[in-house]
Amino acid sequence: MSIEIVVTGATGFLGRHLVPILSQRYGEDNVRGLSSRDYDLMDPTQARRMIAELRPRVLVHLAAYSGGIGANRKFPADFYYRNTMLTATVFEAAARGGVSKLVYTMGGCSYPAKATSPIDESQMWSGYPQPESAGYSSAKKMGIVASESYRTQHGFNSVVLIPGNMYGEYDNFRESESHVVPAMIRRYYEARLKNLPEVVMWGTGEPVRDFVYARDVAALIPHFIEHYDSSEPVNISSGTTTPIRELAEQIKAATGYQGRITWDTSKPNGQMIKIFDVKRLKGLGLACDTPLSAGLRKTVDWFAGNYDGATDGLRI
Ligand SMILES: NC(=O)c1ccc[n+]([C@@H]2O[C@H](COP(=O)([O-])OP(=O)(O)OC[C@H]3O[C@@H](n4cnc5c(N)ncnc54)[C@H](OP(=O)(O)O)[C@@H]3O)[C@@H](O)[C@H]2O)c1
Numbered sequence: 001m002s003i004e005i006v007v008t009g010a011t012g013f014l015g016r017h018l019v020p021i022l023s024q025r026y027g028e029d030n031v032r033g034l035s036s037r038d039y040d041l042m043d044p045t046q047a048r049r050m051i052a053e054l055r056p057r058v059l060v061h062l063a064a065y066s067g068g069i070g071a072n073r074k075f076p077a078d079f080y081y082r083n084t085m086l087t088a089t090v091f092e093a094a095a096r097g098g099v100s101k102l103v104y105t106m107g108g109c110s111y112p113a114k115a116t117s118p119i120d121e122s123q124m125w126s127g128y129p130q131p132e133s134a135g136y137s138s139a140k141k142m143g144i145v146a147s148e149s150y151r152t153q154h155g156f157n158s159v160v161l162i163p164g165n166m167y168g169e170y171d172n173f174r175e176s177e178s179h180v181v182p183a184m185i186r187r188y189y190e191a192r193l194k195n196l197p198e199v200v201m202w203g204t205g206e207p208v209r210d211f212v213y214a215r216d217v218a219a220l221i222p223h224f225i226e227h228y229d230s231s232e233p234v235n236i237s238s239g240t241t242t243p244i245r246e247l248a249e250q251i252k253a254a255t256g257y258q259g260r261i262t263w264d265t266s267k268p269n270g271q272m273i274k275i276f277d278v279k280r281l282k283g284l285g286l287a288c289d290t291p292l293s294a295g296l297r298k299t300v301d302w303f304a305g306n307y308d309g310a311t312d313g314l315r316i
Contacts, residue, residue: 008061017168022221058225064083068177070177087140102147109136112124113131119276159230164212164237180244185300189300237275239275240292249261254299
């Protein structure tokens with residue numbers, strides 16, 4: 001099959017899983033990954049130039065301006081503005097520039113703060129997201145509106161995927177920015193290096209989440225390129241429920257840490273349950289089924305092998 005695919009955000013966490021998968025399936029010469037150094041896609045002129053120069057048949061638009069909760073609290077306007085532009089310029093340039101298919105990703109944080117687990121796609125518009133990251137998550141959510149609007153006005157085929165809590169190789173392990181899985185991996189790994197007798201965790205360990213291995217998410221994208229033509233978004237997650245306490249035990253095992261885990265129950269638990277409904281995904285005959293233990297082991301191996309780069313704030 002001859003196909004010309006451009007991936008924006010190819011230097012990011014998901015992009016680094018995706019590009020090798022697409023290259024293997026469609027041929028290396030037919031896949032081109034981009035970073036912000038190639039085109040600043042917040043700029044409508046550069047977005048149009050990207051489409052005009054590369055003339056992709058398929059565009060997988062992963063480029064986003066993302067960060068941890070601290071950064072979201074401090075710079076909500078930047079998160080709002082940059083992600084609004086990254087969504088708007090690329091939909092406009094792609095729909096008017098002859099692209100046949102656009103795959104867009106957004107995150108589970110765009111769901112309302114009060115969504116009921118398991119969170120299905122119908123809950124997307126039933127409330128305001130967590131206020132501290134609403135600039136980011138509301139801007140990303142406009143991808144659904146863009147997908148429907150350009151479909152209606154231009155007959156443009158775009159799809160919106162909602163990965164859940166992704167983890168895996170190439171994740172962000174920087175202390176101030178990381179999500180729960182990379183943060184825990186780093187803590188246990190460093191506790192092992194320093195021979196610490198104890199790692200203290202916040203809360204009771206009882207809240208439950210579902211986690212999805214990033215390579216599983218990437219591996220499903222060809223299906224959405226080839227077979228899905230609807231602006232109804234699709235949750236992409238494992239659908240399995242893991243208590244934080246079990247996650248901690250699994251990461252402890254994967255890092256080889258021998259000390260104790262202590263739960264400081266005076267500290268808040270956060271939301272007790274946040275899991276994604278994957279009925280729509282399963283209805284398409286798709287699943288993300290790498291067991292958590294196997295995905296964690298690969299992630300820890302990668303982290304250990306790339307420790308300096310993974311923790312110093314530089315992309316490796
Ligand atoms: N990470 C998660 O857990 C998660 C969960 C659900 C959904 N998502 C979604 O999945 C997608 C990929 O996320 P990710 O975690 O892989 O992101 P990431 O690691 O933060 O990477 C962001 C990518 O976007 C590029 N980029 C940033 N600003 C740009 C600009 N102005 N012009 C062009 N490119 C720009 C970056 O290029 P440089 O390398 O040049 O900076 C980088 O390649 C995003 O849409 C995100 O919202 C992520």
